[in-house]
Amino acid sequence: MSKLENSNQQGSISAEKAEVIDLSYYWTLLLKSKWKIISFAIFVTISVAIVVISLKPIYKATSRVLIENSQSKVLSIEDVYGLNTSGKEYFLTQFEILKSRELALRVIKRLNLTIHPLFDPRIQEKSFDWKAYLPIDVEVENAEVSEEQILQLVVEKFRKSLIISPIRKTQLVDISFESRDPEVASLVANTMADIFIESHLEAKLLANKKAVFWLTERLDGLKQKLQRSEGELQNYRVQEGLIDVSGIQNFGTEELEQLTQRYIEVRKNRAIAESIYKQVQSLGGTPSFEELMAQPSILKHQLIHRLKERHNEAAIKVAELSKRYGPKHPKMISALSEVDVALSLLQQQVIRVARGIKVDYLTAKENAADLKKQLDDARKEYQIMNSKEVKLRELSREVESNRHLYELFLNRAKETGETEGLQTAHARVVDSAVAPRLPIKPKKKLIVMISLVCSLGLAAVFVILLDVLDSAVKSVEDVEQKLKTALLGTLPLIKGNKSKVAVDAFSSGKHPGFTEAMRTIRTSVMLSGIDNPHKVIVVSSTQPNEGKSTVALNLALAMGQMEKVLLIDADMRRPTLAASLSMDKRSVGLSNLVSGSDEPKSCIHKNEDLGIDVIPAGVIPPNPLELISSSRFNQVLTKLSEHYDRIIIDSAPGSAVSDALVLASYADALVFVVKADSTPAPHAQSVLKRFRDHDAPILGVVLNKVDMDKNPVYDDYYSYNYEKGLSEQGQTLKKGRSAA
Template identity: 25%
Template sequence: MTLTDPSPGAAVRAAAGDIDIAAWIEGLRRRAGLFVGAAGLVGLIVLVALLARPPVYTAATHLQINTRKAQVVAGPAVLSALDAEAAIVDTEVEVLKSPQLAAAVVDDLGLVRDPAFNRSLRPDLLARLTGRAPPASDPAVERQRVIEAVGRRLTVRRVGLTYSMAVGFTADDPVKAARIANAFADRYLRAQLTAKFDANSQANAFLGARLEDLRRQVEAADAAVSAYRIDHGLLSAQGATLTEQEISVYNQQLAAARALQAEQDARLRTARAQMAAGSNGDDVGEALNSPVVQNLRGQRAAISTRVADLSVRYGPLHPDLARARSELSDIDAQIQAEIRRVVSNLDAQAQVARQRTASVQSSLDVARGSLADNNAASIRLRELEGEAEAARAIYRAFLDRYRETDAQTGVEQADARIVSRATPPTAPSAPKPAISLALAVVLGLGAGVGAVLAANALQQGLSTPEDVERRLGLDPLGALPLADTVAAPDERDLHPIDLVVQRPTSVFAEAMRGLRAGLSPPAAPVIPLAAPSARIVAVVSALPGEGKTTTALCLARVAARSGARVLLIDGDPRRRGATRMLGLDPDAGLAEVLHGAAAWRTVLATDPASGMQVLPLAASGLSADDAFAAPPMDALLAELRQAFDLVLIDTAPVLVMADARVLSARADAVLLLARWRRTPARAVSAAARILHASGARLLGVCLTQVDARGRSLHGHSYGAYPHEAYRKYYAA
């Protein structure tokens, strides 16, 4: 047997589940009258309201973002053109909707004086009735109201995914609508041109003022460079300083002097080497090239020829021969003297070359020292030159930009163009009968659905077993139909407790058997309610009038007709519902048994229709004491549990009497009944909490008196089929 959790948190957990769409649809179908009434009323009101409006006309001007620009002058514009992107087009749509643009159109067209937009100019019915003039309003407030009214009638949209925009305006006059739509487009293009012209003017003014400052900065930087050059002797010519040019000259002179010195030293060394080697100087290069030596050698050659001739003619002692030989000796001495002079001259020239090289080297060292000083000063000079060059570059850049912006003034182009201007429409844009009818239908349907949903949301009762599980968190045990809604024509005069006996194959009787099966544990073989674990079942309800006594009697009769030993105890001492419904008027009953005045076997009554036993309540034995909580009641239930297969206790309502919770705590299981769509869910939940607090073992909740006509029954006993679908089955 499955026992449910009737704790307060169970209902909260159940309510947190998904919305039951089928329940909402069922509620919509059940409240078809409410739906039709609300939908028809709202739809009619909307349709009348829409068609009663005065006709209005909408004119549209089409603009397009320019994707190609005419390049009149070179250079980028101060205010760049718009990129052909989706975000840019959407931004321009918002610009067209801006209050600033609407204010400009209002001022251009003088719409403040138009009664269609200025409410203060319209006739005031109250003022005419009272004979008093309306109070004067602030002109600024009137203008702002007109701007807002114009903005509300303006529609700007992007045409699909193109770069085109449609600017529409709605007015009571088609000519006025076209004029205002064109005015918005013209003002928009004019605003673009004005923005570009103002940007160019501001740029020119800024660049002009900045150029003057930059020119002074360039002059100051150049003056600083010149002054520094003069102060530090860094004057230059042909791209180099004078010191650098001087060093270059000294380097050339030093190279020449060293070459000359090397040449002179080489000649001197060669001559000395030849002389040291025993040469008489005839082979010395300088002597060979000396004209004096060459002349003397010519004279010696002549004298040598004469000596040879004289030696042939005369003897060695001849005076002419001796004289000739003496002349030859003088000539040789002169030649040797000349050679010695030549060698001495070579030495002198070498000395001069060395001195000249040393002099040039000294001058070069001095110049290099000056260059080192100049290089130290050049660091700062380069800084000054860099600053001057940077200032000059900035000045040139600003000057070029100034010339470009000055050339662009007057040739600005708008970023959009008018593709087609608005023309006065020939037909009103509203009201349109087809659209008005469609809107009335949609709003009417919405109102109908809303009314049904509101009614369903305000419904406090339980409609289906799924509601029990979703809203209360309790196990649903089925749904018992109202007997009149499922009974055949010849069965409608029968009481439900007689219907289950006289028409055992009826829908109502089958519903009772289904409830009995739902109360049973799965493992029960023949008579489930006779299982030892649930021999005593208390049938309770939250409030009176929920069919608790009728259900208990029907269950008892159905169980008894199946062969079980069944006892029904009337546990409602205030109403004695079961006793009265069976037509019993005993002299002694349950109260006398509990007080010890009678034995329970002697007061039992037998139901002749089903064979069940009844423990009634006698009218004379009623008392206000708490007899059900006394030990005699426990002893009685223990004896009855052994004597019968099933004991059903018809108790008082849980929320009304305390007897119900006392008997429920002593029963093996409790069946809680709730009247279909009548018993509030919070009352059932409160009853479940009370039973849980008293220690009762609640099986679940069963809905009673369900109207099965024209609806689906969602329960353990019937499935999800309309009653008409299986009526013929039970009638067969």
């Protein structure tokens, strides 16, 4: 890899690193512009101070008010005023009332602020009348202002000066007023607090009066409604013959319960009688004694049970006597007679009971039917009484409701009327406003300090913005980032006569920084072609006045200390080397040599003092491009290359004409000169692109005319030592080649 490719690669790497914002660069930029920034800041600060001093002071007085969130009411009339005092909405409402136009208007009227000098719009302060200095007459409109308009203007000005500031997490609120008069500020703040409290009391009083009027109107209607409902209740009682509905209803309920219980018992007896009757009927029309005795219902009959026991006792007695007596014994006969009598009675009673079962069944059936009829009648009567009771209760409830509503409104009307003179304030003044001694604004010192800081910041931003918007190539980083080309070196700006500086800058020793910088460029050129030295070197630039001729001359002088060098002025449109070297402008030169009108010895001018040979432009031809494009020029250049180690050609600028492109085709290396803080980067990029498109051997860029005062980043000491080392290294290489 060649040194040229290596330097290009290093340039691309440094360009990638430069993508990060270099804060040190901007810090240096601000440092070099510090006096401009400070001057601007001082000017702005003084201007602001003059304006601030002329401002009139503003005083602020504050009255602190406590707003109660719950009031001890003498009577229950909270619904009359209709305002909930338990939530934050209540306090927010009070704050907005304090800011209302109505309160402001009342304060203005009470204090007669419409005629106060600080508020009256008709009293204007004297100001600069620019119309008086006009060359023509200007009619001033003196429109009449109505009282309503004056009041409106005063209200607007008043509200702008009023400040309502609630204190967080408390029930306190500050009522502040700003004015140029401290007495007026305190008076307005205190008056505002008083009127706020008075307005609330007046509002409650007005609400009470409206409530009393409304309640009085409603009472008449409620009284008539109550009387009408009482009359309807009484008429219904008379119509239905009701005296004590509750007693009648209780009696009917008890009777209905008794009939229901009796009906249940009768139905039970009828069911039993019907069951017994059906059992007897199942035996047929004439059942026997034994069949009847087999029926449980007959056996359960008490009389049958006693007769059966009597018959059993007689039979037992006969059984006992038969053990001792015979059948004809009197006792035996008597016992047998008792058995027969008991059996006869039992048979008669069984038949009688069997016959009575049907009668009992029919009787129970009739009783159940009669009792059911009574129960149905009782139910109908109860339903009738119940419907009457419902109607009666409905009328009674209406009477009670009307009476309750009438009494409620009557009591509320009395309460509201009595509380007209018992209103309590919802707020009280905690701290009254006093006339302030010191103004709150303008804070003159603070404003001046802020203006100083802001002007410094604004000036700094403006400087950085100008630098960002400036497309000129200013630094080494710009060469690497914007031009994408290796940097050969930087040359400091030397002030003075251009022609004299061009020659003396390097050789006189008066400008050591320039001399060492030039040696650095010489070393860079030599090292880039250490294996294949660049014999023909073309020096060009983007546009005129970038110092390419000075660079070409001084590069030739620097190389002339080590090699045999020929300097050719090929800028035949605006030649400058002859004037810089104090040569006659009519001296023969390149045009004469190429055209063949003069001999090479007369065209080549040896400068013993500088140690180089020079070929000036000579007579300027009508078309220089045709001259340098000719084969004759190529032949001359080839011939000269045989006698010199280096040929340095000063070319025309690349953006103006195509001379540099043609000359670059003959060259081994192209040195491109860029003027710091002047050459636009897009223009330089365009010219370099044209060179690259024509395969020009671009060696690198020389950043010329760098103002060291504006760019302190270029450390002279570092540059000097670094360049001195490179120069010594170049001389060593030169001696090595000479020895070889």
